[in-house]
Amino acid sequence: MNRPLLLVGDLHLGRRPPGLGEVLPELGLEPRELSAVAAWEATVDWAIRREIRAVVLAGDVVEGLRDRFEAFTHLARGTKRLADAGIPLLAVAGNHDGEALPRLADRVPEVILVGRGGRWEIVPIPGRDGEPPVDLLGWSFPAPTVRNDPTEDPSFEEALDRRRESARLIGVVHGDLDAPGSRHAPLSRHRLAGASVDAWFLGHIHVPGTLDGPRPLGYLGSVGALDPGETGVHGPWELELDGGVAVRQIPLSPVRFENVEIELGDHAPAEPDALLASLEGTIRERLGPSLVTAGGHPRLLAVRLTLTGRPQARRAVDEIVRLEPLERLFPGEDPPMVISRITDRTRPAIDLEELAAATTPAGELARLLQALEHDPPRELLEAAERSIGGWKGSGWTGGEIPPPPETVELLRTAARRALLAVLDGRRDEEEP
Ligand SMILES: [Mn+2]
Numbered sequence: 001m002n003r004p005l006l007l008v009g010d011l012h013l014g015r016r017p018p019g020l021g022e023v024l025p026e027l028g029l030e031p032r033e034l035s036a037v038a039a040w041e042a043t044v045d046w047a048i049r050r051e052i053r054a055v056v057l058a059g060d061v062v063e064g065l066r067d068r069f070e071a072f073t074h075l076a077r078g079t080k081r082l083a084d085a086g087i088p089l090l091a092v093a094g095n096h097d098g099e100a101l102p103r104l105a106d107r108v109p110e111v112i113l114v115g116r117g118g119r120w121e122i123v124p125i126p127g128r129d130g131e132p133p134v135d136l137l138g139w140s141f142p143a144p145t146v147r148n149d150p151t152e153d154p155s156f157e158e159a160l161d162r163r164r165e166s167a168r169l170i171g172v173v174h175g176d177l178d179a180p181g182s183r184h185a186p187l188s189r190h191r192l193a194g195a196s197v198d199a200w201f202l203g204h205i206h207v208p209g210t211l212d213g214p215r216p217l218g219y220l221g222s223v224g225a226l227d228p229g230e231t232g233v234h235g236p237w238e239l240e241l242d243g244g245v246a247v248r249q250i251p252l253s254p255v256r257f258e259n260v261e262i263e264l265g266d267h268a269p270a271e272p273d274a275l276l277a278s279l280e281g282t283i284r285e286r287l288g289p290s291l292v293t294a295g296g297h298p299r300l301l302a303v304r305l306t307l308t309g310r311p312q313a314r315r316a317v318d319e320i321v322r323l324e325p326l327e328r329l330f331p332g333e334d335p336p337m338v339i340s341r342i343t344d345r346t347r348p349a350i351d352l353e354e355l356a357a358a359t360t361p362a363g364e365l366a367r368l369l370q371a372l373e374h375d376p377p378r379e380l381l382e383a384a385e386r387s388i389g390g391w392k393g394s395g396w397t398g399g400e401i402p403p404p405p406e407t408v409e410l411l412r413t414a415a416r417r418a419l420l421a422v423l424d425g426r427r428d429e430e431e432p
Contacts, residue, residue, distance in 0.1 A: 003053035009220030014067025039224025058203030059094025059174030094174035098141035114138030133167035174203035264311035
């Protein structure tokens with residue numbers, strides 16, 4: 001038996017993602033269901049369901065001192081549930097909870113605070129018979145501001161000198177990686193990587209790192225996304241120590257924020273409702289597989305959308321930009337989705353007739369596009385068919401038989417791209 005550990009980044013109990021107020025009641029959701037508390041509860045559920053060996057918190061568990069009463073209740077309740085399941089909870093304090101977390105550890109004896117008072121400490125992680133020994137090396141913020149690199153404190157080398165040769169060693173610390181002037185425990189990657197530690201898991205920055213390779217070193221990220229800027233997958237990380245070091249992120253964040261850019265073409269729907277439906281489809285298709293998660297999360301997908309391109313349907317774009325988020329809510333599929341903001345970067349559609357009147361390269365291309373619409377020039381089609389026939393293989397040989405529509409479409413796309421490139425003063429290869 002060798003149970004995984006669960007590493008948990010910034011929780012910030014007391015925080016709720018802003019700006020979704022009016023959408024939630026419509027979905028029958030309470031604000032707390034998308035909050036840091038919900039992310040913590042999902043983490044505890046996961047740890048119990050997966051029979052995790054120990055849960056390790058990397059600091060900023062509590063948002064601030066004024067949140068500690070609410071946070072106490074939830075952290076204590078989760079810790080108790082873990083303890084009842086035989087799962088220990090270890091934690092280091094961050095800049096937000098240098099005061100709150102030690103106080104909490106004093107009141108909730110199941111919380112094992114590691115590296116109290118800014119002194120590095122190695123703590124064995126409890127295990128069952130037959131499980132390999134694993135130690136945790138950790139350091140806790142002694143105050144909200146720490147200007148020195150914690151690894152330069154003498155207790156760092158002292159702790160490492162006392163490490164058990166027989167045990168794997170996991171480092172957990174809250175601080176600012178590769179940011180020498182930081183007030184939040186500047187950490188040198190070089191010094192961390194130089195220590196004989198199997199993996200380093202950091203708290204503080206809310207964007208999760210990649211955490212791959214034989215000796216991972218990086219940020220766990222926030223557990224629940226707390227702000228529209230915290231896009232992508234968020235959640236705790238499972239760590240397996242079977243010979244090597246294997247880490248995987250568990251997407252338990254109750255809310256998922258994304259920024260999506262969509263280029264609208266000529267055929268974008270001209271009716272606002274149809275345009276919205278088409279955008280919903282494109283967004284779900286693009287994010288598709290990453291939305292299907294083990295824990296039944298997220299409860300809500302909130303998208304900030306940027307529209308580009310030269311659509312004919314610019315009036316429809318104008319209209320959907322002006323809608324309230326509530327009117328851009330799509331509760332039909334799991335997860336429900338809201339387009340919380342639309343940025344319109346579309347440009348005027350091309351007026352082919354006006355362009356075609358000019359004796360410029362753009363005019364030449366515009367006339368070709370018009371011709372492809374109504375009466376495709378046979379010679380051009382035959383030349384195109386000859387050059388693409390090798391891989392398209394439609395077998396069309398010209399003459400009286402109508403050309404295959406895909407050849408016409410291919411030519412149309414090529415001519416349109418060339419025209420856009422000429423109009424934008426760009427070279428053709430820069431077109432997507
Ligand atoms: Mn922090």
